[in-house]
Amino acid sequence: MAHVKGGLVILKEMVNSLSPSERKVATYIIDHPQEAIHLTALGLGEKSNTSSAAVIRLCKSLGVKGFQELKIRVAGDLQTDDATVYRDIEPNETYKSIIDKVTANTVQTLKETVDIIDENQLKVAVEALANANSIVLAGVGASYIAAKDGEQKFQRIDKNAYSFSDIHLAATLIANKGKGDVVIGISFSGDTQEVAKLLQLAKQRDITTIGITKYGNSLVSQYADILLHTSAAKEATFRSGATSSRIAQLHVVDMLLMCLASNHYEETIQHLDASREAVMFLRD
Amino acid sequence: MAHVKGGLVILKEMVNSLSPSERKVATYIIDHPQEAIHLTALGLGEKSNTSSAAVIRLCKSLGVKGFQELKIRVAGDLQTDDATVYRDIEPNETYKSIIDKVTANTVQTLKETVDIIDENQLKVAVEALANANSIVLAGVGASYIAAKDGEQKFQRIDKNAYSFSDIHLAATLIANKGKGDVVIGISFSGDTQEVAKLLQLAKQRDITTIGITKYGNSLVSQYADILLHTSAAKEATFRSGATSSRIAQLHVVDMLLMCLASNHYEETIQHLDASREAVMFLRD
DNA sequence: TGCTGAGTGAAATTTTATTTCTTATTTTCA
DNA sequence: TGAAAATAAGAAATAAAATTTCACTCAGCA
Numbered sequence: 022m023a024h025v026k027g028g029l030v031i032l033k034e035m036v037n038s039l040s041p042s043e044r045k046v047a048t049y050i051i052d053h054p055q056e057a058i059h060l061t062a063l064g065l066g067e068k069s070n071t072s073s074a075a076v077i078r079l080c081k082s083l084g085v086k087g088f089q090e091l092k093i094r095v096a097g098d099l100q101t102d103d104a105t106v107y108r109d110i111e112p113n114e115t116y117k118s119i120i121d122k123v124t125a126n127t128v129q130t131l132k133e134t135v136d137i138i139d140e141n142q143l144k145v146a147v148e149a150l151a152n153a154n155s156i157v158l159a160g161v162g163a164s165y166i167a168a169k170d171g172e173q174k175f176q177r178i179d180k181n182a183y184s185f186s187d188i189h190l191a192a193t194l195i196a197n198k199g200k201g202d203v204v205i206g207i208s209f210s211g212d213t214q215e216v217a218k219l220l221q222l223a224k225q226r227d228i229t230t231i232g233i234t235k236y237g238n239s240l241v242s243q244y245a246d247i248l249l250h251t252s253a254a255k256e257a258t259f260r261s262g263a264t265s266s267r268i269a270q271l272h273v274v275d276m277l278l279m280c281l282a283s284n285h286y287e288e289t290i291q292h293l294d295a296s297r298e299a300v301m302f303l304r305d
Numbered sequence: 306m307a308h309v310k311g312g313l314v315i316l317k318e319m320v321n322s323l324s325p326s327e328r329k330v331a332t333y334i335i336d337h338p339q340e341a342i343h344l345t346a347l348g349l350g351e352k353s354n355t356s357s358a359a360v361i362r363l364c365k366s367l368g369v370k371g372f373q374e375l376k377i378r379v380a381g382d383l384q385t386d387d388a389t390v391y392r393d394i395e396p397n398e399t400y401k402s403i404i405d406k407v408t409a410n411t412v413q414t415l416k417e418t419v420d421i422i423d424e425n426q427l428k429v430a431v432e433a434l435a436n437a438n439s440i441v442l443a444g445v446g447a448s449y450i451a452a453k454d455g456e457q458k459f460q461r462i463d464k465n466a467y468s469f470s471d472i473h474l475a476a477t478l479i480a481n482k483g484k485g486d487v488v489i490g491i492s493f494s495g496d497t498q499e500v501a502k503l504l505q506l507a508k509q510r511d512i513t514t515i516g517i518t519k520y521g522n523s524l525v526s527q528y529a530d531i532l533l534h535t536s537a538a539k540e541a542t543f544r545s546g547a548t549s550s551r552i553a554q555l556h557v558v559d560m561l562l563m564c565l566a567s568n569h570y571e572e573t574i575q576h577l578d579a580s581r582e583a584v585m586f587l588r589d
Numbered sequence: 590t591g592c593t594g595a596g597t598g599a600a601a602t603t604t605t606a607t608t609t610c611t612t613a614t615t616t617t618c619a
Numbered sequence: 620t621g622a623a624a625a626t627a628a629g630a631a632a633t634a635a636a637a638t639t640t641c642a643c644t645c646a647g648c649a
Binding site: 346347357358360361371373 | 605
């Protein structure tokens with residue numbers, strides 16, 4: 022199936038290369054999509070202080086067949102609206118309902134994590150990792166899962182990666198590292214003393230520190246050279262959201278790995294293929 | 306925000322209470338939604354061997370303002386179409402593009418896992434876990450992450466859960482278990498010898514066995530009393546999909562936990578709250 | 590200063606949605 | 620059983636919307 026871009030995506034991409042009146046219309050749609058798709062061309066012209074002709078010209082400029090087509094595309098983008106709310110599990114729900122809620126919450130967490138990620142920080146992090154002699158991942162409790170996951174993934178592409186939840190052991194390792202190494206500290210709240218201490222120690226030794234933690238000031242953020250934020254949105258929804266922080270952390274790790282993979286494509290692919298073959302060999 | 310039902314949902318709900326010609330139109334839209342939203346009322350009337358009047362009457366019967374409104378609603382339901390394709394990472398992509406691909410692939414994996422899950426098996430699994438004296442989770446390699454995650458989550462709700470990637474240690478533990486205990490074997494391919502062996506051992510001792518593995522016959526599925534499948538779809542897309550299997554496994558674990566939580570709401574909540582308080586206490 | 594061309598909205602035109610009207614079919618009940 | 624009533628249908632008329640045309644404005648430039 023051909024990939025069809027959503028109407029809002031096209032609008033946002035093109036909004037800067039449009040003539041003034043077309044831009045007015047485009048901006049109005051972006052700001053009020055829900056309203057816009059229920060207006061006529063004339064009505065939208067009035068609302069955006071232009072004319073129906075401007076609306077039609079906008080459609081043509083965007084490469085869309087007509088106003089109806091544009092409305093249909095924008096409508097497609099709006100669909101997610103009813104999923105943007107975290108919903109908690111209730112007593113004795115049907116299995117189907119629980120499955121839907123858990124899935125919707127997880128998808129929402131992923132999207133928020135993407136919204137919140139700072140591309141520049143990601144870029145700096147990837148470059149640091151690409152050149153790193155070794156990578157230490159530290160996380161305690163739930164965050165250890167993400168650290169362990171990162172360890173496995175980096176090892177697959179031939180990086181010297183080590184994960185720790187025991188901070189004493191991690192400190193021992195860090196004691197012998199220095200410039201050119203990287204420590205990734207993972208803490209949902211950002212206030213995990215042990216992880217913060219570890220980053221502090223690393224910084225003293227000139228090791229590059231990356232923090233994966235929630236948005237805002239925290240212990241961990243003080244000691245991180247590079248900060249990658251996970252969605253803090255709804256840990257209030259503790260009971261069903263308890264799983265969200267982990268998903269967000271894992272997703273950040275995935276993004277790091279994939280960006281690294283793309284930037285160093287050939288080597289990475291070779292390592293990934295070699296890893297796979299090794300696992301296949303064990304199976305026979 | 307009020308929840309607005311998707312056009313296709315309304316159509317499917319009402320299709321049996323419509324007059325014949327309206328039903329013809331409705332059926333045509335349900336079968337060819339992508340085409341239908343680009344047709345005129347007249348065109349749709351012809352395609353469905355009725356008339357434009359029938360189309361309009363259908364809209365009224367559905368309680369929708371007009372034909373445009375119906376098209377917009379249906380368009381909203383079609384949203385997912387452009388995300389249903391796994392796309393591999395390529396050399397030197399932009400960061401934004403990589404992030405989008407990774408996220409889309411992950412979301413797709415989640416959705417496929419939900420599509421594939423068997424509610425009855427899930428139900429049986431949840432009941433077994435609810436009554437279990439102890440839960441052993443076993444997974445090697447990447448699947449260990451899911452096992453570890455499950456261990457943490459079950460422990461949070463006061464279940465005796467143990468995760469292993471070392472099968473010898475797991476065997477030692479299982480040797481002293483029996484009826485009323487549960488072993489969960491996690492293996493993406495289903496052909497991990499060690500995990501299969503462990504389930505076999507468990508079965509001999511009358512322990513309930515749950516397999517989390519890809520769809521189809523496999524070593525693990527032979528020895529599992531209860532089978533929960535993860536999406537097998539696109540491990541072919543190995544290079545970017547390598548992360549998918551883990552996400553799918555984690556999601557299955559999440560669903561197990563949440564269903565358990567809903568079925569035993571009060572206790573579970575108490576345990577979750579107690580766990581949280583304990584963690585908070587450590588932070589001060 | 591006057592020419593050029595992109596950009597604009599009003600008005601004309603075309604297309605599409607909706608309503609109305611007539612006919613056909615089925616249902617109801619004396 | 621058969622006549623009245625109710626329902627359903629499409630063709631044609633009408634209303635509404637989308638789209639095109641056109642004349643005007645104004646910035647940039649020789």
